[in-house]
Amino acid sequence: MASEVRSRVTVIDVARAAGVSVATAARALGGYGSVSQASRRKVDEAAARLGYTPNMVARSMITGSTKTIGVIVADIENQFFQLVLRGVSRVLSEAGFDLVLANTEESIEVERRSLRVMTSRRVDGLILSPTEVADVAQIRAVADSGIPVVLLDRRLRGLKVDSVGIRNRAASHEATTYLLDRGHRQIAVVTGGGAEHAEELRSGNVGRLRRMSATTLGTRTAGYLEAIEAAGIAHVPDYVVANGFRQSDARTAARELMRLPQPPTAIMAFDSLLNLGVLQGLGDAGVRCPDQVSLIGFDDAPWAEVVDPPLTVIAQPTEEIGALAARQLLDRLGGESGAPMNHRLPVRLIERQSVARPPG
């Protein structure tokens, strides 16, 4: 039978029990100012006896710092964000910060709400992977209010804040070139974007793509386009799929690609869940990978080596992205005040067995 101690013990209680003033007790407990050995001992003893726990809420109230960082991710279920989160969590906790987590599930409404929540919670800083249609003005308002913001994975046009990610255009260019070098001429991409981006993505207009607010999708698709055009291949709108970011969406996408009059001989997918979906879709369609169709995907995963066939991927240094974002944020909190940094970390193309020369 637990006797619920609803009224918690305060510095005042400890002070009284130790026979010193509140100020002295607070100094001993909070580890600031100067306290004599004797007082410190009395206070510590009393605190232990009464079961005192400092009240961060009250402390934040007066110091103005909550020692928390807000982290807003687009989708916890995405491998990429899980690893990012791990990196973030590791460096923040080492620095004595805690982490308030929000998951937007790619909804702009939830993102707006989360941003408000983080502000009212007075987080000291914010790490954010904005949805594709982020409310730039709102984010800018947060940053302008003095809360350092670091963008994850995606950059936002017109928003001058730090960001950490990869060189998306170069990465997809590299992947596409890899396929071209092996003789592929019909290359499709499964972008994961939603219907609202389909038209833009399929337009084949590089300039427009690079101006999309959704920089990850836009720039990756741009890199792909530039590569095939440099190889003298015409853009086929049907080869650019934007029907959703779930595994099942990619699965459907792959099946439909294979039903095209002129099906692709290679497919590129933009994240690890999509890779998986495409692989399944190919299976459904009864086509063998890589004999009939090659596949290259973004993001390495623990299972990428074990699937059939083992997947050739563009690996992002995911955990490091998170760690770097956190470090960048801590730097800003430490007073660093230069121009916004856009950290672009290197990717690595890992060759396994999902890419072969096209049949025939």
Place this chain on the structure above:
Amino acid sequence: MASEVRSRVTVIDVARAAGVSVATAARALGGYGSVSQASRRKVDEAAARLGYTPNMVARSMITGSTKTIGVIVADIENQFFQLVLRGVSRVLSEAGFDLVLANTEESIEVERRSLRVMTSRRVDGLILSPTEVADVAQIRAVADSGIPVVLLDRRLRGLKVDSVGIRNRAASHEATTYLLDRGHRQIAVVTGGGAEHAEELRSGNVGRLRRMSATTLGTRTAGYLEAIEAAGIAHVPDYVVANGFRQSDARTAARELMRLPQPPTAIMAFDSLLNLGVLQGLGDAGVRCPDQVSLIGFDDAPWAEVVDPPLTVIAQPTEEIGALAARQLLDRLGGESGAPMNHRLPVRLIERQSVARPPG
């Protein structure tokens, strides 16, 4: 050039600008008490004009509630916890609570620290997946101090708090029986436990296993033992591996199992990363699954269907576990005061192709 608005606007400012008292402004802004239409409009207008954001810290200070729930997981990188987190996050955010996350990486020290942090942050409730060697007294102290605690996945002997998970012993019993039914007599388990549990786990002493503080490992191993003993099979200590929970540990484990004078014909692994590791280890050892060795694992994963061979697994309703834990916590916060609930959710054995009859 952002003009950093370091001094934020307060209720007082809004009140002044709206020409009403602080109380009225606070009532309008906080949405409590009663305010006339006219005042409300004036206040809202002033708040918008000044860019007022409520200060949750101050609010918590006086209401005594932070509207946050602490979530302490053993390992973010584990599939299981990611999905749990998603479930938790979904129901909490619907209820207007936010989530302070801590990742212990299976370290008891970090767990202790996290617990202190959560208390001093005055979280309204706590969802915790304790490490294998949890400090029960400390957790009890938290619960006794009036913060509802819900245990995830694992139960702790002697700790009377709510918990949500599966019937671990029954689940591994079921999996083992499934293997026995197909004719296997040499069945190994890769538990994921560390060296500190190896002796206990390998002891073959069911009573002792069920008394382990690490109930997940202990009870799962107990279920396995009971099943093989019921089938008249003697316990082989070498068939119980506890060399770590990383993918590479499982990989090593599988390789070593296959080097045994009498290698197993079937292996059971206790989580999805271990499944993967075992599969790789079998590949390293040059043995084909399921022709030469069968594999059954805990936890379904998006990729389980796509690996070679597709994995037969015991699937936990992971996201639902998280959701239920959150709901249980909200119930307690709502005043529910019955005896501790031990929710055990049903598992599902998903047959795919990694189990076959033993060779010969």
Place this chain on the structure above:
DNA sequence: CTGTTAGCGCGTTCAA
């Protein structure tokens, strides 16, 4: 419906 006032728990003056 509105305003006044006290105080949540702690860090921070300032004087002793």
Place this chain on the structure above:
DNA sequence: TTGAACGCGCTAACAG
């Protein structure tokens, strides 16, 4: 080195 007193921004209690 110590103590008394103020105030962070807000809500609750009470009077009007």
